[in-house]
Amino acid sequence: MSALLETKDVTIRFGGLVAVNLLNLTVNDGEIVAIIGPNGAGKTTAFNLITGVYAPTEGDIIFDGIKINGKRPDQIAKMGIARTFQNIRLFKDLTVLENVLIATHLNVKTDFFSSVLHMPYAMKEEKKMKEFACSFLEETGLIEHKDDIASSLPYGLQRRLEIARALATRPKILLLDEPAAGMNPKESVDLTEFIREIRDKFHLTIILIEHHMQLVMDISDKIQVLEYGRTIARGIPFEIQNNPAVIKAYLGEEEIN
Amino acid sequence: MDKKKVHIILDIVAIAALIGFMFWANASFNPYNKRIFNTCCIYAICALSMNMVNGFTGLFSLGQPGFMAIGAYVTAIFTVSTADKVSIYKIIPISDFMANLSAPFPVALILGGVAAAVFAFLIGFPVLRLRGDYLAIATLGFSEIIRICITNMQGVTNGPTGINRIPSHINMWVSLLILAVIVIFTLAMMRTTYGRALLAIREDEVAAQAMGINLFKHKMLAFVLSGFMAGIGGGMLASLVGAIGPDQFKFTVAYEILLMVVLGGQGSVSGSIAGAFIVRIALEKLRFLDEPIPALGYPGIGGMRMVVFSALLMLVIILWRKGIFGNKELSWEGIGGFFKLIGSIFHRSPKKEVSE
Ligand SMILES: Nc1ncnc2c1ncn2[C@@H]1O[C@H](COP(=O)(O)OP(=O)(O)OP(=O)(O)O)[C@@H](O)[C@H]1O
Ligand SMILES: [Mg+2]
Numbered sequence: 001m002s003a004l005l006e007t008k009d010v011t012i013r014f015g016g017l018v019a020v021n022l023l024n025l026t027v028n029d030g031e032i033v034a035i036i037g038p039n040g041a042g043k044t045t046a047f048n049l050i051t052g053v054y055a056p057t058e059g060d061i062i063f064d065g066i067k068i069n070g071k072r073p074d075q076i077a078k079m080g081i082a083r084t085f086q087n088i089r090l091f092k093d094l095t096v097l098e099n100v101l102i103a104t105h106l107n108v109k110t111d112f113f114s115s116v117l118h119m120p121y122a123m124k125e126e127k128k129m130k131e132f133a134c135s136f137l138e139e140t141g142l143i144e145h146k147d148d149i150a151s152s153l154p155y156g157l158q159r160r161l162e163i164a165r166a167l168a169t170r171p172k173i174l175l176l177d178e179p180a181a182g183m184n185p186k187e188s189v190d191l192t193e194f195i196r197e198i199r200d201k202f203h204l205t206i207i208l209i210e211h212h213m214q215l216v217m218d219i220s221d222k223i224q225v226l227e228y229g230r231t232i233a234r235g236i237p238f239e240i241q242n243n244p245a246v247i248k249a250y251l252g253e254e255e256i257n
Numbered sequence: 258m259d260k261k262k263v264h265i266i267l268d269i270v271a272i273a274a275l276i277g278f279m280f281w282a283n284a285s286f287n288p289y290n291k292r293i294f295n296t297c298c299i300y301a302i303c304a305l306s307m308n309m310v311n312g313f314t315g316l317f318s319l320g321q322p323g324f325m326a327i328g329a330y331v332t333a334i335f336t337v338s339t340a341d342k343v344s345i346y347k348i349i350p351i352s353d354f355m356a357n358l359s360a361p362f363p364v365a366l367i368l369g370g371v372a373a374a375v376f377a378f379l380i381g382f383p384v385l386r387l388r389g390d391y392l393a394i395a396t397l398g399f400s401e402i403i404r405i406c407i408t409n410m411q412g413v414t415n416g417p418t419g420i421n422r423i424p425s426h427i428n429m430w431v432s433l434l435i436l437a438v439i440v441i442f443t444l445a446m447m448r449t450t451y452g453r454a455l456l457a458i459r460e461d462e463v464a465a466q467a468m469g470i471n472l473f474k475h476k477m478l479a480f481v482l483s484g485f486m487a488g489i490g491g492g493m494l495a496s497l498v499g500a501i502g503p504d505q506f507k508f509t510v511a512y513e514i515l516l517m518v519v520l521g522g523q524g525s526v527s528g529s530i531a532g533a534f535i536v537r538i539a540l541e542k543l544r545f546l547d548e549p550i551p552a553l554g555y556p557g558i559g560g561m562r563m564v565v566f567s568a569l570l571m572l573v574i575i576l577w578r579k580g581i582f583g584n585k586e587l588s589w590e591g592i593g594g595f596f597k598l599i600g601s602i603f604h605r606s607p608k609k610e611v612s613e
Contacts, residue, residue, distance in 0.1 A: 074471045
């Protein structure tokens with residue numbers, strides 16, 4: 001079986017800095033893959049490469065059998081890759097519902113003038129999109145906040161909203177950049193459960209960047225460890241936990257025990 | 258009665274009041290005041306044009322004078338009679354083709370809007386790739402280039418002399434009607450997926466693009482619509498004033514419109530309209546500052562009203578950064594909230610005891 005997403009020797013340089021160096025990442029359909037590594041290892045940059053924010057200096061990114069490096073982020077989103085951001089990037093001044101509605105944009109077929117004239121067909125589609133958006137808000141437990149301004153939500157819910165918004169683009173693969181950042185242990189246990197739930201419900205493949213080791217070890221099928229842009233280890237959680245190079249680079253003695 | 262019904266009734270009352278006001282004003286305003294009203298409506302349209310790009314899409318464009326000039330000249334050329342055009346173009350005679358161009362005012366106005374929109378589309382390709390201040394500089398440059406072209410294309414625009422004897426088709430009803438159409442269009446558009454995409458771009462370009470929004474296409478949409486609206490505003494101005502020349506479309510016009518949009522609140526249709534009316538009326542009412550006031554020994558300094566006016570605006574913007582409406586719209590809930598606030602100031606509840 002061929003991989004859903006594959007990066008082949010992907011490298012990006014910012015001036016003299018090689019932020020991602022010969023990254024080879026293979027993600028199969030339905031897997032949850034974690035990318036871990038110390039600060040500045042190039043994890044977020046890897047996401048930015050996959051989603052088209054940056055074009056790789058070298059190497060290829062293949063999604064669903066198609067080469068996607070060089071495509072714009074909106075084209076890549078359209079093909080079925082959605083993401084969340086490390087520093088939450090909601091549409092802050094808009095309501096929760098509007099945030100999710102914007103993500104349904106990809107599926108809107110009505111042309112500009114029919115929409116503006118509120119033609120019956122356009123209204124029907126708008127109504128359908130609203131229902132669709134609301135279904136994601138229900139799924140993520142945000143429905144009672146649908147008319148709140150996004151920036152007024154508590155931090156944890158903002159993270160959830162970002163996931164809801166990403167889901168509303170109907171992705172095949174979801175990239176989560178530190179979804180548990182700033183969460184307490186109870187919240188991150190809930191999040192683990194939630195990620196599994198959406199994976200099953202929406203038949204997703206997930207790539208996850210996370211510093212929270214418990215979550216990573218619980219949820220991942222595979223883990224890839226980066227340091228200074230290079231892959232220093234890859235394997236199943238058990239292998240990673242006991243890999244001396246990883247322990248040295250990242251985990252630290254106390255977290256293992 | 259539920260809230261929705263109350264609001265519909267209030268809407269009807271408000272529209273009736275507006276129509277009543279129009280009948281009254283039409284009968285009792287002197288020509289000077291009517292002209293102020295018409296100018297307010299025209300600038301409100303120009304402010305809505307700028308708000309489309311600056312307020313909704315979060316770009317910073319100052320191309321309005323250029324688009325207005327294009328709309329004004331196209332409208333003028335299509336509405337001035339052939340005989341008049343032949344006699345106006347003295348230095349380089351007008352070509353037969355141009356002299357014979359003629360269309361009824363509504364058609365000429367729309368042609369002006371379309372011409373401005375076409376220019377917006379063409380310059381959109383290079384300039385919409387720029388960000389922030391660079392876009393502002395490029396669009397301001399565009400306005401100046403248009404003005405200089407108009408000054409020098411003697412055979413087409415009659416150069417620095419401009420075009421006069423433009424028949425007037427603007428009255429209070431026409432101004433209000435065109436403004437209303439543009440307001441309804443804008444409000445309707447902002448409720449569609451296309452309008453929301455513009456807001457998303459304003460809020461966060463990176464996130465918008467990650468949600469599949471084609472940034473360039475949507476910025477272009479806003480820019481072309483904005484050009485069209487400014488073109489309509491320019492055409493109306495030509496018809497109201499009766500004479501146009503390149504000096505009417507200096508870059509200072511862009512600042513004036515920017516002040517309206519910022520004062521009203523960027524991203525608010527209500528704000529753009531309120532801003533336009535406040536700025537235009539204030540500029541008229543402060544005119545006495547340019548004239549001498551003998552009783553105070555004030556000699557009258559030309560341009561003083563602009564100084565005072567700009568200072569007032571600076572104050573407003575420093576103290577009240579989001580403008581009158583922020584990025585919200587006028588709503589009955591908002592008005593209700595405002596009166597509740599006023600009420601609570603006058604009927605303070607007895608002081609609560611401080612318990613620590
Ligand atoms: N646009 C850019 N220009 C220059 N350098 C960049 C750019 N983006 C990232 N970098 C650099 O690339 C390196 C990797 O950054 P990246 O954000 O990918 O790290 P990370 O693994 O996500 O770290 P963290 O755990 O702190 O989020 C860093 O040294 C960063 O400064
Ligand atoms: Mg990061």
